[in-house]
Amino acid sequence: MSKMCLSNRSIVLVLIVAMVLSLCVGPGTALGTPLGVNPPVTYIRASLKAAALRYNVPSVILMAIAYQESGWRQFDANGNTVTGSDTTSLDIGIMQINSSGRTDVARLMTDIDYNIDTGAKMLDGKWKLTPGIGDRDRNVLENWYYAIWAYNGFSSTNNPNTPGGRHFQDSILALMARQVLGSDGQPLWPPVAVTPPSPALVVSPVGWIPTPQPVHYGDLYGGFNPGNPVGVLQGPADPGALAAAGEIGQVRITWSPSTAGSYTVLRYDIYRSQGAPDIQKAELVAETKPDATQFVDIGPLQRTPYYYWVLCEDIRGDVSNPVGPVEVQPIIMTSPITKIILVFTLDKPAVVMNGVTIPMDTAPELENGRTILPIRYIATPLGTQVLWDSKEQKVTLLGSKKVELWIGKPKATVDGIDVLIDPANPMVAPRISGGRTMLPLRFISETFGAEIVYDPLPRTVTVTLNKTT
CATH class of the missing domain: 1.10.530 (Lysozyme)
Structure with a gap:
């Protein structure tokens, strides 16, 4: 100004x-x-x-x-x-x-x-x-x-x-x-x-100071000098465990919930700065629901460090302290990719994509002799869109084919045709674990044309997809 x-x-x-x-x-x-x-x-x-x-x-x-x-x-x-x-x-x-x-x-x-x-x-x-x-x-x-x-x-x-x-x-x-x-x-x-x-x-760097006395009141509660009619107020607590993970073309921010003070939690505000951790130059990129504990920033982002802060706001407008910054860099592919190689390791929360390690919030697991993992870590690299129907408990994958799967059911549809997810093992079915939709890796990979190889010694699963241009 x-x-x-x-x-x-x-x-x-x-x-x-x-x-x-x-x-x-x-x-x-x-x-x-x-x-x-x-x-x-x-x-x-x-x-x-x-x-x-x-x-x-x-x-x-x-x-x-x-x-x-x-x-x-x-x-x-x-x-x-x-x-x-x-x-x-x-x-x-x-x-x-x-x-x-x-x-x-x-x-x-x-x-x-x-x-x-x-x-x-x-x-x-x-x-x-x-x-x-x-x-x-x-x-x-x-x-x-x-x-x-x-x-x-x-x-x-x-x-x-x-x-x-x-x-x-x-x-x-x-x-x-x-x-x-x-x-x-x-x-x-x-x-x-x-x-x-x-x-x-007011020392440098500028920090908290006590309220100068005497105090004067505004009109947020009616009247310019009514005094504080609600007594001693307590703002929301700071969110905790702030973390960030760079993913393909996006950044995932997670935090642990805040607790309400004198008023109910309204939302979490997500701020982002680029290149330097300067909160005064940060922009508000999202306002989440009060029960949210994560946010996915789809940008558009560049191949550069980003810094994020999260604060909690209550219905009266009081806020917690900004928590952060947390530094992260998204994975940006700048050249055409003709082959995607994904390497998953059982019980390890990370996937290696074309040599780049990407953190996962939930590790792949072995269940009924088959590997299951959170849907987005296989769906996104395969170029499919994921839709969720909470009423039917159904996951739909849209890509070169349309695949529908139901939580707890061993059957799926591929382009409208009913198929067994694993004919050799009818116990294999999608499930929800820790709020994450877990899908069978082999079925999804092979349905969309990828090859899958399991190596029992290092307990790795390698998925290879040759992309057509």
């Missing part, structure tokens, strides 16, 4: 604005306001408050940031989108959202509500990824010092100990204490004198 500048800066900006104007005809998004005209201040105030509360942000903070960034304007007096002065990218609109890496620039430039919502979501993300202050109660305004800092960049230039620095967060706190009147003659927000932390506590 750079300093606002309303003059034309580059040919790029002119072209973007021209493109947007050519695509956007008719009324704008706010109350039918024409494109290039700011809606009434009453509308902007309501939109800021609604977005803030939607992301569990005290609205006075979002309102002050919007005023600091743009003076509560999406458009200037000439009808052009208010943009920042960065020469390499644009800071756009009322919340000065940076355009770098974004695909929604046109909407950010024209839709004030969308711009506000994006800013609120970004501030919520900064709250989650910056070190905690005090008990991390979101309604305590003093606890937002780091998150406000990070909205403008969690860098040394904003550190209160940096002489001549930008100190964005201190400017916001000072602005929150002022009475700023809107065009309707009413205060844009109720002034509140938030207590900043002592610079002596």
Whole structure:
């Protein structure tokens, strides 16, 4: 978020604005306001408050940031989108959202509500990824010092100990204490004198500090200074046992469950950075269900190290500490593969694919004289899609053939024809073990045209598939 500048800066900006104007005809998004005209201040105030509360942000903070960034304007007096002065990218609109890496620039430039919502979501993300202050109660305004800092960049230039620095967060706190009147003659927000932390506590690297006193409350529970009506709050515990495994074209993240604090667990948030373990540059890549303990990141990813963090969030918006980073690199095949050789070892949780070792979360097992293993470690290399029908307890593999198998049943269908999975051993059937669907390796491999060889001495099973182009 750079300093606002309303003059034309580059040919790029002119072209973007021209493109947007050519695509956007008719009324704008706010109350039918024409494109290039700011809606009434009453509308902007309501939109800021609604977005803030939607992301569990005290609205006075979002309102002050919007005023600091743009003076509560999406458009200037000439009808052009208010943009920042960065020469390499644009800071756009009322919340000065940076355009770098974004695909929604046109909407950010024209839709004030969308711009506000994006800013609120970004501030919520900064709250989650910056070190905690005090008990991390979101309604305590003093606890937002780091998150406000990070909205403008969690860098040394904003550190209160940096002489001549930008100190964005201190400017916001000072602005929150002022009475700023809107065009309707009413205060844009109720002034509140938030207590900043002592610079002596903000050491490098920045870490947890106690809540500065006295404290002031926001409007997350109704009213700007109601006190904390719910008493001492406990956020969710940190997730545990974070691990990552690089797989073919994807990364699998696993963790052990968190435990709820004062409120029910809502979800797990997965963050990812590329190339360096910098959580402030991490992007939110997934929000899982509350009972999830794994996530598969299908990217698109490159052949480079990635770093992942996981945090738990409850229904009130309180979060655990981010757990991580865990480093991992996906397996990316850059040249055409004409032959796939998979080597599985019984009771060893890994498969060697064309010489590359890939961790498995469950090892192959010997059952009724046949090798069974989790479905994806054979289905994915063979180029098949896996479908699961929980009602019928059925697995469908779609590739060069359509294969259907049922949990606990020794029969399958191949392109609609009933077959025995193992005519010599009717006890061989798919089963579920530890939440994983285990399938007979030989049947799947040979059905899709692969050769399979078992070596009893090292207890290895080698699957070879010659691919046609």
